[in-house]
Amino acid sequence: MSAAPDVAVVGAGVAGLAAAHRLARAGCSVRVLESSDAVGGRMRTLRADGCLIDTGAEMLPSARGYPATWRLIRELGLDGTWGAVPRVRGALAIWHAGRSRPNAGRPLGLLTGAGLSPRARMDLLRLLTALGRAGLDPDRPELSPLGTATVADLVRAYHPQVRDRLIRPLAAGFFGWDAERSAAAPFAAHLAASGSTGDWHTYRDGMDTLARALADRLDVSTGHTVTAVTAGQDGVRLASPQGTVTARAAVLAVPAPVAAELYADAPPAERDYLRACGYAPMLRLSLVLDRPVAPRGVRRGFATLVPADEDALVNVITVDHNKHPGRAPVGRGLLSVVASPRGTAELLDAPDARVVDRLLARAERFVPGLSARVQTVHVHRFRYGLPEATPRALEARAAFARRPSAPVEYAGDWVALRPCSEGAVSSAALAADRVLDHLSAAPAASGRAFARPTSSEEP
Structure with missing residues (x-):
């Protein structure tokens, strides 16, 4: 022994x-x-069907946004080979008016539109400037000047397109958060630290x-x-x-x-915080395809945010073969559909067949002919998907940190x-x-x- x-x-x-x-x-x-x-x-x-199938959608901002992660990457020598941690081209787009609008989250998007009107783009710049000046600490969100305001509170004073086409889909698609219920401080600190999506990276080998x-x-x-x-x-x-x-x-x-x-x-201080930390479940569908396809407008892009007014069940579509060429064999495709909070609540406990039928039918609107291209399907469920920062959790965290x-x-x-x-x-x-x-x-x-x-x- x-x-x-x-x-x-x-x-x-x-x-x-x-x-x-x-x-x-x-x-x-x-x-x-x-x-x-x-x-x-x-x-x-998962290593299946000749593909590297990521069960989540993790991407790495620059070392400025993810300092601890990049220090560990370098300490382990994971960046010692050229291309081992490559940049993701066209990392984020927004679905609007029948197609994906690229350059979301990048300075270029403020010029090209990224699905936002000129006035909304100005308001987005105003929001990002305010967050950059707020001194937000992603490791100590309870100290934020935003207090216990929710994500909905954060964007209430800005153009509705900023709220409905960008911030709400981001909070729901990448965090699984409900903007009316989740605290703004952690979300805003993460957004400010992560910087431009033009500098997001991934791991070549999964x-x-x-x-x-x-x-x-x-x-x-x-x-x-x-x-x-x-x-x-x-x-x-x-x-x-x-x-x-x-x-x-x-x-x-x-x-x-x-x-x-x-x-x-x-x-007690630990128990109170543990009990206050709720979780948002996550549901993701990975589709192995007989050839590469993508949503309209982003032939080479990776992730497309789908606002709730465009679809109630689908929140994000990721073109995984564009994340890195090694994700799928040459000539084939790999695409994932991430359910919205509402879609997850409806389908998390449903049989795989129903999950596939519902999400695949919805995804057809964004990727016409998708169903005919599918060879294999993988359903990923996470009951404890992502921690949800509620105002109650923020209040309990102060004693936990001390x-x-x-x-x-x-x-x-x-x-x-x-x-x-x-x-x-x-x-x-x-x-x-x-x-x-x-x-x-x-x-x-x-x-x-x-x-x-x-x-x-x-x-």
């Missing part, structure tokens, strides 16, 4: 793996426990590239389901049908509702209410440092000491 690790990490998504990596660099023995049969969490890539690179360096047990976590004076016990694991500390890198269920005796370090810590994009890989990676560094603080305050009987990694990669 192997010796008890210094730290047990529950969850082999990017957050858990990045936390484990940082702890291992500090000299800790770490074991990662993952309930599913593969690493990556919501950032998995969106699970970062997770796989981390897992290769760590002790990871897949198929290991943790059912309860208990903290005591002698450390942390993690119950499991595969056998109880004990460790000096633990990191719960799982969705907040799952963490709340696992760690029933969490201190809590002292403890034997049980947390990692995940919900920690800062920032639904993206940057939120996951930055939370991992924070969780690892808090664990190291705890271990330093309660040194092992062996006298071993741990220190935070210090290098040019320090966040």
Whole structure:
């Protein structure tokens, strides 16, 4: 039987793996426990039908917007090969008046229109300028001058096209958020930090590239389901049908509702925040095609936002073979349809056949003849899709952020209410440092000491 690790990490998504990596660099023995049969969490890539099928739609803004992620990419040498993290051409478009309007989210879009009228473009520029000057911190959204205003409140004073053709579809399509219910502060901070869509990148070898690179360096047990976590004076016990694991500390890198269920005796400030962190489910349909096709107007573009007044069930169409040529074999196509919040609510628990029938029929309007091109279909469901930042969660986060370090810590994009890989990676560094603080305050009987990694990669 192997010796008890210094730290047990529950969850082999990017957050858990990045936390484990940082702890291992500090000299800790770490074991990662993952309930599913593969690493990556919501950032998995299926290798099927000759394609790389990303289960989500992760893209990487520049290092200015995603500093923690790019530091980790460079530390692991993932950018050492030319083209390993390429730019996505035509990253974002908006559907309007029968076709996709390219250059959304880019300075060029302010000139070409991107589906917005001249007055709406001026209002968009005014909004972006205001956000850029607001001093928004994506890692501390509860400190935002926007307070607990909702996304709908944020855009109420701007042109209706900015609200209905851009901001609402962005919030719904990429975050799964309801603009009337979700807090503006995290969304606005993410928007301001991410910058122009003209500088968005992807991983050449699939969106699970970062997770796989981390897992290769760590002790990871897949198929290991943790059912309860208990903290005591002698450390942390993690119950499991595969056998109880004990460790000096633990990191719960799982969705907040799952963490709340696992760690029933969490201190009040933690418990309140965990319970306040709701999640938006996500539903995505990936279609392997016999040849490349795309929505009208974006033959080479990637993602098209579909406003709610254009379709109630479809929110985003991604042309994955345009994301990178390696996503599909030459001469074939790969396209995904992301359901809107309403479509997800209607279809999340429906049989696959109904999901395919409903979403494919809707997508025909945007990609005529699509059904005739389909060879294989993959349905991706995430009940805990993306953390939803409600005003209640923002209010509860202040006490959560002030809590002292403890034997049980947390990692995940919900920690800062920032639904993206940057939120996951930055939370991992924070969780690892808090664990190291705890271990330093309660040194092992062996006298071993741990220190935070210090290098040019320090966040």
